[in-house]
Each structure stands twice: as structure tokens, then as C-alpha cells.
Amino acid sequence: MRVAKAALAADPTGPEARRGVVSMLEFDLGLYRAPDTLMARALVHADPDHADWEEPLLALARRADRELVDWACARVQDAPSLAARRFALDALHYLGFGINFLDGSDGEDGEPEFGDIAVAFLRPLLDTEQDPYALRAVLCALYMHGWQDHRAALPHLGHADAVVRRAAVVAAAGALARPVAELDRNLVAALLCCAADPDPAVRRATAGAFVSALAHRAADVDPQILTAALHLADDPAPTVRAAATYALYRSRLDTPALRAALTDRLDDAEVDIDVLIQAAGALAARGDLRGRAVLDEISRGLTGYRSPGHGTMGDVRHMLRASPESGW
Template sequence: MGDIGDGDGTTGRAPDIGTGLGLGLGTGLGAELVAAVRAGDAEAVERLLDAGADPDTLAEDGLPVLCLAIDAYAEQVADALMHAGADPDRVLPDGTTPLLRAIEGGSYGIYLGLLGKDPGLRLRGPAADRALALARNRYERCLVAPGERTRVQDGDWWGHLDELTLDGRTVRTGHGAILTDLEWTQRLLTPVEELADRAVAHPDPDHVDWGSALHVLTKRRSVRTWSAVASLRHHPDPDRRRFAADVLRCLTLLEGEDTTPSFERETSELLAAWAVEESDPRVLADVLSAWGTEHEHPDMVATGLRHADHPSPLVRAAVPDCLDASPLAPAARAALLTLARDEDATVRRHACAVLGRRHDGSPAVRACLVGLARDPDAEVRWCAAERLSESDDHAPEIADALAGLLGEEKQLVRVIAAYGLMCRDDPRTADGYARIGPPGPGLEHDHRWSRLWDRHRRREQGYGNTSAAAEQ
């Protein structure tokens, strides 16, 4: 990636290491490792490392292969090298390190992989200052950089960011997330308002900058931090209000018996008042979602009913969780049945989830769930399959609806449907198993598939009783 500045426009350089350390290419394993890293072949890299290849092997340019993975944003390859012992703090010919190179590149996933465990112990003094300065410099420059931006997924887990050209190189815009995380590793308590600014610089909850700021604020449990987040509720910018609602949702989501201090009661009361006052549909949807999924409140059902016919489908999709109480109030059941016929598929899916969870044998709810199993939207049918399969209602029309889902394109839905038939000792279970096909990746760990496979094996081996009751 070339020279990496210290954040103040200067570039540190160390003496050239020359060829005295060797390139690691003289052995077959070294050359093969370089080739595998260049190809981005994580499996081949792991295989070569297991065979004894040096994770700090140097490529033809004198840089360790870890730098090749960093420059290519090959997260799995970089992880394999790190797990094998590659040194992220090795001083490179230009005076930088692989970690600084990762910070410059802006991939949050690559940076986290190189940060390793106990970064607060490893990054100290001038090293920490240099990393922070570089992250801030790149963050500020990328914010105002002209040119086209392309949205990309950053690794498998971290969310989205943009790629752009800066100084003639392709970089990723995860520097805000990196800066936020670095500050937290150094226990620098960045003001809540500044973290909110970083989160909404890319106003997308799936952007890594948003996610990193969210993660740090859920770790900072104090009255001061909670109050600062809560005060964003009155901010004129709706994106900052959305961010505040997201933080409050996650704070409650992570509550536990040993969580100190706990703000569950204060958060519930704040969200209750906010749900009545908020006018922006996107923010209101987030507030209702945060409140309805994680809290109990005496005003929740009434508030949900108030917004059940809201013009925005985002808001209507958040209403079912507010109506989710056992037993369902008559007004709540009527509203859910209406929402289950909504023109928006997401609204129907959320209503289906709550109706199925609270199904008490009502003919109207049963007919609604059976109808949703034939919905034109595949995600709604999936939700209906889940709820019908696990339902205690063994009415014939439910079994017929499950049998109708055995032809679904998504394999997991076919598994769910066959499992529901098996739990009802339905004779169509065997046909359902046959129509599932070989299990796809990860499916072999699903308990429903395991039960179906076990029943099929028992039938093949001639066991006398293979009913669902006998297998309990």
C-alpha cells in the first residue's frame, strides 16, 4: 500500500531489511504459501501452515505474506496466518507494521483480526498514539474524499462499508469503526455525541461505523453515558434519534442478572413516552421495535393499537411485538389478524410470528396461519411453517398446510414442514423426508433434521414403533 503517514503528514521509515532475512521462497512450502495467499485460498493456506510453512514468510517484495492478505482484504487468509503466529507488529521496511497497514486500508474485519487479544497491553505509548492518529487521519480524509463509492460487505460478520480511491489506492471506509475501537482499547471515553456523529456519517445501521459505536456504548454502562444517549431522543436529526433507539435496544438486550448498573426500568419508561411523541416513521419503527421486543409495560398494547393502522409499513411491522402478550387481548388479536392481511409482506410476517406464538386454538387464528402458509412471499411462508410446525394445534388443516410446504424451494422450510408432520404422526412424513434431499451446509446440526434422520434410520432398520411419541 506504500508509505503510511503518522497522521500528521510525516512518514516514519526503518532501515531497509534487504535480503539478509531471506524471502522464504527457497523452500517449496514458502513458495506455495505465497502463491496460496495471492490466490486468496484460505483452505490451501491453512493446509500449508499445518504442514509447517512459516506464517511470516516473505513475498518477492520483501513484505510478509500477511501484508498480501491485508492489501487484498482477504480476511480468512489473514485470520489463518494470525492463528498460525504471524506477527502483526513486525516493523516493515517503511517503518510501519502490518497492523498499521490494516488500519490504513480501512477494513474493520481485517483490523480486528490483527488486533488480537489484550490489545490494551500490546498497544501502548507511542504505538497506540500512532495507531490512533492514523485512524483519525484516514477517517477524516475519507469523509470528504471525492469520487465514486462502492458498497461492499466487510468479511462475513462485520457489516457493510464503502470502497473508494484515495491517493491512487482502493481503501475501505471502516476507519470510524477502527478509531472507535482503538479508543475503547485505550479506555478513552469518547463523548457520546462524537460517537453518534461517526455512526450517522454513514446513516445505515449495517455500516461498520454504526456497529462499532453501538458496541462501545453498550459496554459503557454508567448514568452519564445512559443520560447522554437518552438526550439524543430530542435531537433534530432523525438519524441520531435512530442511533439512540438502537443503543437503548442493545443495552436492554444485554441485560443480565449480573449487569450493573441496570437501566431496564428507565429505558422502558423513556421508550414508552418516546413512542407516543415520535413523528418520523423510521425512528418510530425503531422505538417500537426496541420497546416491544425487550420490555414489558402496562401501556404497550394500547400504544401498539394506536399505531396499528399507521401509514408506514415500517411502523406497522413493529406493532405486532407490542401486542404480544399472553393471553392475547381481543383487540390485540383483531389487530394482528388485520395486520396478517397487510399489503406489506414484512408486516404479515411479523403478525404471523406473534399469532403463531400466542395461538390458543382459536379457529380464526388457525385459519389465518393456514392461509399464511400459502402466502405469495417465501419469507412469510417460512414463518408460517415455523409456527405451524411447533404448534400444539393438531387440527387436520394444519397438517395439510405443512404437507403443502414440502415442495418449497428453501430446504430448511421443507425440513420444518416434515418435522411438523412427524410430530403429528402424519403418514406423509416419509414423503416429506424423501423430498428434503441431502442436508445442505449447517443443516445437519438442526435438531429437526436430526430427529427426522433418526426416525428414517429406525424405519430402515425395521424398528417396530417409529411414532413421534415413541421417540420422546
């Protein structure tokens, strides 16, 4: 801490993330700074991609409580600058994690008590916000606070800014968990359009949204969504293929096209080992010996919990033990 503060005093305008280091260490040492102090540090560079912006947000998120939500709402309303308003909206997003390390909360007892308050404050901004960064933050914050009005995200799925479209996809994804007969067809149609979005980050988010429609289902799956997920599994962007493979991995469907998509990932040199393990595990769960052989080969190369793929392999093994067809 002394080293970081001395370096900051010697060069207060330098590009290094020394304020981020100080914010992180302060929390770990039990020195809890006022939210205005943390925000002031973030605004020195006013760069959301800078650690001086993110670390103060993480410090706030780890203290999530009603008082901090009230502070963030007030700062959104009376922010002295665009950057300050953006930081306050980002704070509402991060506070949606709802885990207060100071009171022992583990986030497993349902939505935090301030979730409804945050949603009530944020929801009107969907209809009035003009700043794309802020609109993205509003959508992300609503999602994190347990918002269920997925249809309200529909107008933003076609927004001119890809960052907003991506956030809208995430915010609307929960609607796909409903039975096919109860799906909002307009929302499904808009999400299917996002599966063909020119921005790969939007396509990746859409592939992630399809998890809601496919997870643990062997039936009652919208065939259009399955077709779109299979198409995304062969997307030019490796990150999109990875997200789509995970959606297929979570499904219990078994079709020749699905097996073919999974098999293609076994020879995909552009995706990481976790995707390979998921594809092989999904095949093994369907009794496919190719998947089992790949898993056995990867398992022999894992030397401990720090080995790449170790965690995913554990998840896959747990899944296979529950799949009679796998013979695991």
C-alpha cells in the same frame, strides 16, 4: 487496525465501512471508545443501512449498562440533528439486549436493572413521535426492554408507514400469549388485519407474532388466529410462508388443514432447508410418515455442523423425542 486506519485517513469520505471495521476491532481488542465517539463515526454517512452505523451500535450493545442508557436518553433529548436523534434511539433499542460482555453478564437473570428506566423514558414518545424512523425505533426499544403495555401499540398497527406497522406488530405480539378468554379483542382484530397487510414484511412479522398464540398449545387457540396462520403459510412471499410455517411447527394442534399446509411446504422450492425441516418435523411429530421420510433423506445429506439445516435438524430431533406420536 493499522490497515483500516490508514485507508480511512487516505479516503475519509469513501463509501467503504472502514469506521465500522475500526469500531468492531477496537472492542475486540479491549479499546472501549466513548459513546459520543462511536456516534460521530455513525453520523459521517448517517445511513442506518451502513455498517458504519451498525457496528458502533453493536459496540454499545456489548457494553450495556445504566450509564450508556442515561447517555442515550440524554442524546435523544438534545440531539444536534435528526440523524443523531435516530442513532440515540437505535442505541436504546440495541441496549435492550442487556448483555454486558465486560462484567460477564449473560442476560439470563431477568431484565437488566436499567430496563424500567428505559421504558419510562420511551413510553411517552409513543404519543408524540412524528418521525416514522424514530417511532419504529421507540417501539423496538420498548419491546427489547421488556415492555408489557402491549395495548399501547394498537394505534400504530394502522400507521401509514409499513416500517412502523411492522415494529408495532412485534411490540404487541406478547399479548397473544394470554389464554383466549383473556385476549384483547381489539388488539387481536388489528393484528388479524396486519395478516392481510399489503407489505410482506408486515405480514411476516404478523406470522411471527402468531407464535405467541400457538406455541406448545394443543387447545385454547383462537380459531381466527389459526386460520390466519394457515393462510399466511400459503402467502405469495416465501419469507412470509417461512414465518408462518415456524408458527405451525411450534404448535401442538393437529387438524387436516394444518397438515395440508405443512405438506405443501415439502415441495416448496422457494423456502430454505430450515423451513423444509420444520414442516417435515411437525408432520413427523403428528405421526405422519411423509415427514419422517423427508427428515431421513435430509439427515443423510448433512455432513457436519456447518451443513445448512444442521442446527434446525437438532432442534427438530429434540422436539420429536418429546413427541410420543412421532415414534422417534
